[in-house]
Amino acid sequence: MDRKFRRAAVLGGGIGGLTAAAGLVRAGWDVAVFERAPAIPTRGTALGMWPAAMRALATVGAEPAVRAGGTAMSTAATLRPDGSVIAAVQRPISMNLIARPALLGILHGLLPPGTVAFGVDGAAQDLGGFDVVVGADGINSAVRTWLLGHGYDARETGKVVWRGTLEAGQFPASETWGPGRLLGITPREAGKTNWYACADLGVEASRAALSLDRAGQAALLHASFAGWHEDAGRVLAAGEADFLFHQLSVVPALPTFIGSRTALIGDAAHAMEPNLGRGACEAILDGATLAALLGPADSPASVAAALRRYDSARRRPSQRIVRGSALVARIAMASSGLRPRDAALSLAARLAR
Numbered sequence: 001m002d003r004k005f006r007r008a009a010v011l012g013g014g015i016g017g018l019t020a021a022a023g024l025v026r027a028g029w030d031v032a033v034f035e036r037a038p039a040i041p042t043r044g045t046a047l048g049m050w051p052a053a054m055r056a057l058a059t060v061g062a063e064p065a066v067r068a069g070g071t072a073m074s075t076a077a078t079l080r081p082d083g084s085v086i087a088a089v090q091r092p093i094s095m096n097l098i099a100r101p102a103l104l105g106i107l108h109g110l111l112p113p114g115t116v117a118f119g120v121d122g123a124a125q126d127l128g129g130f131d132v133v134v135g136a137d138g139i140n141s142a143v144r145t146w147l148l149g150h151g152y153d154a155r156e157t158g159k160v161v162w163r164g165t166l167e168a169g170q171f172p173a174s175e176t177w178g179p180g181r182l183l184g185i186t187p188r189e190a191g192k193t194n195w196y197a198c199a200d201l202g203v204e205a206s207r208a209a210l211s212l213d214r215a216g217q218a219a220l221l222h223a224s225f226a227g228w229h230e231d232a233g234r235v236l237a238a239g240e241a242d243f244l245f246h247q248l249s250v251v252p253a254l255p256t257f258i259g260s261r262t263a264l265i266g267d268a269a270h271a272m273e274p275n276l277g278r279g280a281c282e283a284i285l286d287g288a289t290l291a292a293l294l295g296p297a298d299s300p301a302s303v304a305a306a307l308r309r310y311d312s313a314r315r316r317p318s319q320r321i322v323r324g325s326a327l328v329a330r331i332a333m334a335s336s337g338l339r340p341r342d343a344a345l346s347l348a349a350r351l352a353r
């Protein structure tokens with residue numbers, strides 16, 4: 001290589017891509033991020049950052065701002081649809097909730113001006129001059145298709161999700177588990193409330209739901225959670241006015257996250273069900289680990305060897321989280337075996353005190 005400093009192309013300026021870019025910029029790399037969206041989004045709900053993700057954010061210089069801009073979660077309860085408590089955690093939970101746009105803004109602020117080219121399809125760029133190409137292009141990743149073909153395309157779960165933020169009115173943090181239904185309520189900065197609701201409709205009905213207009217999606221939300229406890233009714237009545245709505249899909253277990261000069265990170269590598277609240281955390285861990293393993297831009301170490309270390313450091317652990325999320329989804333939205341489930345969860349919460 002004649003050039004002294006290495007160059008990285010990052011396809012996708014989401015949470016994983018911007019984390020990788022921030023780590024590589026810190027290590028002296030010349031980084032170009034291609035992001036299809038025209039700008040950082042202004043709307044988005046809160047994401048829970050677990051301790052490992054906060055430690056990874058520290059390695060790229062983002063942790064203090066994320067801690068300052070987020071909200072610590074103090075207590076949380078798992079409820080039945082009638083509001084009765086299955087289990088409650090009464091001590092501070094080591095999770096920091098931050099709004100997705102705020103997190104993206106913090107990461108973007110760590111990059112030199114012009115690093116991110118917004119409104120650009122990275123898959124249409126000439127990537128020949130880069131030492132490394134990072135596929136951070138989300139669940140329908142073009143980079144994953146380049147590496148592995150269409151056999152590993154994302155698969156529909158048959159579930160749909162509504163998500164939103166209430167600007168006023170605080171509610172205790174809870175997750176309510178009903179047969180084929182789930183509703184989460186978490187705190188957000190400045191006294192706001194974050195909510196998410198999930199319904200397992202089956203693949204055909206979830207596709208049909210996507211083509212409903214806003215009023216139809218709001219009516220489906222209402223019908224899916226009718227008769228649930230008082231807080232659920234109040235949150236959803238207010239939330240019907242403004243929500244994000246989408247289908248849930250997952251990426252099957254990939255045999256590798258890398259090519260000879262390409263690495264997949266985040267949802268491109270392992271999009272999962274959201275029930276452990278870990279998708280963004282794992283994207284952050286991927287991005288920070290990849291940057292650390294690629295090392296300083298002027299290092300003579302082999303890029304291919306660093307990518308192999310990245311694959312062994314991140315593939316199995318992140319795929320374990322994917323399996324764990326699927327298991328929790330099945331347990332949380334189960335239709336049978338509820339008594340033993342609730343007894344086991346209640347016991348686990350009491351033992352954790």
Ligand SMILES: Cc1cc2nc3c(=O)[nH]c(=O)nc-3n(C[C@H](O)[C@H](O)[C@H](O)COP(=O)(O)OP(=O)(O)OC[C@H]3O[C@@H](n4cnc5c(N)ncnc54)[C@H](O)[C@@H]3O)c2cc1C
Pocket residue numbers: 011012013014015016017034035036037046047048049120121122123124136137138139141142161163196265266267268274277278279280281282283
């Ligand atoms: C209901 C729900 C709740 C969740 N809660 C949590 C939580 O509490 N904690 C948590 O850790 N995670 C949570 N997640 C998961 C989390 O949102 C995702 O895992 C995370 O956003 C993935 O980040 P990413 O950077 O890999 O992908 P994305 O955030 O999807 O970013 C990919 C980016 O690539 C861009 N892109 C795509 N194709 C191209 C292209 N060809 N060229 C250029 N740009 C392109 C897209 O525009 C996008 O900006 C939740 C998910 C859901 C559905």
